[in-house]
Amino acid sequence: MRLVLVGPPGAGKGTQAQYIASNLSIPKISTGDIFRANVSGGTELGKLAKTYMDRGDLVPDEVTIAMVRDRLAEDDAQDGFLLDGFPRNVSQAEVLRDMLKDWGQTLDLVLELVVDDEEVVRRLAGRRTCSQCGRIWHVEFDDKKDDICDACGGRLFQRDDDKEETVRHRLEVYQEQTAPLVSFYVEEDILVGVDATGPVEEVTQRAMEAIRPYMG
Numbered sequence: 001m002r003l004v005l006v007g008p009p010g011a012g013k014g015t016q017a018q019y020i021a022s023n024l025s026i027p028k029i030s031t032g033d034i035f036r037a038n039v040s041g042g043t044e045l046g047k048l049a050k051t052y053m054d055r056g057d058l059v060p061d062e063v064t065i066a067m068v069r070d071r072l073a074e075d076d077a078q079d080g081f082l083l084d085g086f087p088r089n090v091s092q093a094e095v096l097r098d099m100l101k102d103w104g105q106t107l108d109l110v111l112e113l114v115v116d117d118e119e120v121v122r123r124l125a126g127r128r129t130c131s132q133c134g135r136i137w138h139v140e141f142d143d144k145k146d147d148i149c150d151a152c153g154g155r156l157f158q159r160d161d162d163k164e165e166t167v168r169h170r171l172e173v174y175q176e177q178t179a180p181l182v183s184f185y186v187e188e189d190i191l192v193g194v195d196a197t198g199p200v201e202e203v204t205q206r207a208m209e210a211i212r213p214y215m216g
């Protein structure tokens, strides 16, 4: 199964990607996570990416695509994958399609997580991430009173780009550059929208129901 998750920042892509990838036994490939790991590791890629991420802009296509190409070429991605956060504009989507074609592969399905702006802002404002295991929490919805991860005991942090001003800019970037992907994939006839409101488990259930007809 070769899957892509699209949706605005805060829609719950990372959260759902954990469960969907685990249900389908495929690797979850999140470009945001790979960039953040490079930033923490102080690599050249991380230094470059950070300047864009801090502003809430997209990292240039050339860099992002090279990184995804390397990741998709790894052994564990040969029988399927779940992409979270890539592609994020139409040119990335075109390159992805051509790259997969060269390898004799195609995308099976693109899931669009649908939520309104107000909910997105609420979700991003309360987002916390575990510095140790990467698990995503929410202060209000997960009733987090301390900043300790209930899964591994690691310390939780708030992402720099979840500050209000940066969030506003990321939403604009989404509307301008990423939202056009929806019509791109409608034309390719592989887009399915999923209502991403309500409890996490319900959204996962809806996503799995949407995926089922596409499973081999």
Ligand code: ADP
Pocket (backbone or CB within 6 Å): 008, 009, 010, 013, 014, 031, 032, 033, 035, 052, 053, 054, 056, 057, 058, 059, 060, 064, 084, 085, 086, 087, 088, 092, 161, 170
């Ligand atoms: P969110 O989960 O809030 O949508 P991500 O973790 O996916 O955010 O991405 C964080 C940042 O990493 C983005 O704002 C952008 O700077 C960079 N990034 C992630 N994926 C891509 C991509 N496919 N193309 C360009 N930049 C990206």
Ligand code: ADP
Pocket (backbone or CB within 6 Å): 007, 008, 009, 010, 011, 012, 013, 014, 015, 016, 123, 124, 126, 127, 128, 136, 137, 138, 139, 141, 196, 197, 198, 199, 200, 201, 203
């Ligand atoms: P994205 O990867 O699309 O930016 P995340 O998965 O990081 O989104 O989720 C953003 C925030 O919203 C996190 O704090 C997460 O815990 C919370 N969240 C995700 N899904 C739900 C949901 N169904 N209901 C309430 N909060 C959610």
